[in-house]
Amino acid sequence: MEAQKELLERIGDFVIEHGLGVNSANLAAICAALSGADAELAQAFTARELSGEPIDQRWLDTLARLDPGTNGRIAELEQLMDKLEYSLMRFAQTTKMAQDETSDHRGALGAQIEAIADVAAPGGMVAELDRVVELSRAVLERIERVEQAMERSQDEARRLRASLATARMEADVDHLTRLPNRRAFERRLVSAASEARSKSEPLCIGFCDVDRFKQINDRYGHDAGDRVLCTIADTLSEHASDQCFVARHGGEEFVVLFYGLDKQAALAKLDSIRRAQAARRLRDRFTGQPFGQITFSAGIAEVTEDSDTRSALARADAALYQAKAAGRNRVVFI
Structure with missing residues (x-):
């Protein structure tokens, strides 16, 4: 203790x-x-x-994203979700099969009961035959109840699968900026790196970090900080193209994947986005006072320069540190 x-x-x-x-x-x-x-x-x-x-927080975040177990945990979560979805699908299929079979049996049994009743009616129904008909009708009612329960179970399975699909989609979205989140980015990085290497095409990664973000939060409050993050997200999304995948990596940090672009081309693209952001002006919604210039710094590395995808994350992060040390509001590549 x-x-x-x-x-x-x-x-x-x-x-x-x-x-x-x-x-x-x-x-x-x-x-x-x-x-x-x-x-x-x-x-x-x-x-x-x-x-x-x-x-500091940036260093801890760096440790987290360089943790070799991260992708493993994400893969494990994905496997569990896949298994759950498969189980729900199999449950729905089994329920539907049982429902179809009971429906067929119910129809045949109902027809047989009516035939027995029609044959027995003219001469007065024999007690034994009457009991058979009564028992058969009781069985028929039970089958109908089972069929209704199966239908409810199938509806529930459909709702669960729809909820799972929604949850899976939401799990990949950052709720503040509505960009893909770190979880979505890490999966995309693995698949994009594999595809780029198979096609012998370049793939670059850019880390972007909002300059002096803590000062914004301290001076104007966290609501203003959230607005700044959404503005940066909008700028990245608006100026990105089909060659870019933009995500929020966490905190004030964003990440961009550049498909088919080498470091020089990726730098030129990200630097044009940086200039567009630097030209924007925000005001405090309550006081009307301007925030001043809101900028970001960025570091770029080429993923396909070596076989270890994680090393590109480290190199891009080191380039980001260089951009900060050199005065901020700039893009550096390694």
Whole structure:
């Protein structure tokens, strides 16, 4: 109990010391590192502290996106959803088959009952035959109830499949900007990289980060910050083309995949979008005061330069750091 209390205190102190957000992803990473449950993560935290570099939200996000287990967890989730959808489909098929069979049996049994009743009627129905007809009608009623229950089950299966499809679609969308989210991007990156390599075509990735976003939040509030994120999302979407896939990667960071473009061409495309964003002006909706120029910095790397897709993420992130260090509001490639 004392050890747990001490660990909780250390985690709290760590969050406050480094000004990190209190969310499940951050707390899980910090707990794994400080407790030693994840040796590699603990080593990364120690090395970062010894180097004197900041342990900030961007660095934690970088750790998360470079985590080799991320794609595995996404794939596992996808497999579970596929299995659930398949089970629902099989359930609906089985229910429909049973419903068809009981319907056929019900029709044949009903016809047989009426035939027996017609034959027995002229001479007065024999008690034994009367009992057979009565039992048969009871069975027929039960079959009808089973058939109705199966129909309800089939309707429920259809509703569940529709809900699953909706949930699956929503799981790929960022609810603030309505762009594809990180989950959708990571799946797209894997498939796009595989296709680009098979066709020997270039594929570039660009990381975009809103400049001085924390200052915007601190000065104007989080509602204003949300408006800025939506504006950046709109700019990226409006100026992108069929050669681009735009997604929100998390926080104030966006990501763009450039199909068939090498680093120079991708830089030219993203830089034109950066200039378009820099030319826009926003105002505080309550005071009417201008926010000033809202810009982003970006880093670009070519995914197909080596066989490890994850290394392109690291290189693009390093290029983004260079763009920030060089004064922001610019695009750099590695």
